[in-house]
Amino acid sequence: MNRWRGFLFILLAAFFLSACATGNEEEQETGNQDQTATESESGDEEAHEANDTSEEEVLVSLVNSEGEMVATATLTEGEAGVDIRLEGENLPSGTKGFHIHEEGKCETPDFESAGGHYNPTNAEHGFEHPDGPHAGDLSNIEVAEDGTVEEEVTAEMITLEKNGENTVYTDEGTALVIHSEEDDYNSQPSGDAGDRIACGVIGE
Template sequence: MKKNQLLYIALPAFLLGACAIENPKKMEIDMKNDTGDSLGKVILQEKSDGVEVDLKLEGLPPGEHGIHFHEKGTCKRPDFVSAGNHFNPDDKKHGLMHPEGAHAGDLPNLIVEGDGSVKAKLMAPLVTLTKGKTSLFTKDGTSLVITENKDDGMTQPAGDSGARIACAEIAQEKEKK
């Protein structure tokens, strides 16, 4: 009888090892430039008021830059157009200052230091890492993209922020067997 009980306990644990991590609370993504070099890591963490975006990057042009979540989890160099448009599951207007906005993917601008580094924590209140319409874990994944210029917070469809200069793919990880 004890052998059967052990089998019933071990079986569900084995099955769990082959499944996707359903609701990660925290994940790390690698931000890359247009030549494929890593600029550093971004940590996404589920909080009670959205997803915290913790950036520690180097090698960016100094100044103010737009940063947005995009609708596809593909970062094909050199222009990152493969990332698609801004993540916008609620079909809102673009811009944190727009009265009919903002896209779920809209974030405050980044300020990059003169040495090309940035350390910042941003809050994305309109997205989640859990299941649902605003989850960053879509069927096609999503991405985080940095642009060459600042986002003006109003101009449609993307804030007049210029070319895409860096990208990180966001996809749900599978647990290792």
């Protein structure tokens, strides 16, 4: 009798251990599936966000009235707006107006195809105007006596996010323009900055 009781006890113990192991495997498999699903959903969200967010770095080539490349601009999304690093040569020396224009067209020789300043908020021109500035108004740049320029400015009112407010990626496109004279930050409609001497389409 004791032998049968012992044998029965062993069978019950084996069955109990087998059931526990199966349960643990099922829980582990369910956990792995949940984790995989979560990671997949997270990846999909990140991919979707990446499609809607800004370009990490946008390069713009600016040409003069003869179609010769005279400068390059690197645009990146910064904490205070879009940071623009401009490097160029063979430009007339002095203080020059520098703006983002409302049309992504740079037709030589006068670049009038670029339209006016980018102004989605319908503001007045100029940092010193009480109803300004345009979103496309930028700080003046300084071209050295040897015709070179190396400047960094920030466009605080625009974004590189394609679906963002005041994005540079409009249906018409946008362009960077260097002017022949200094922007006085007040005169309408473009700060009395003179002719357009260089132009480059953003995102082209």
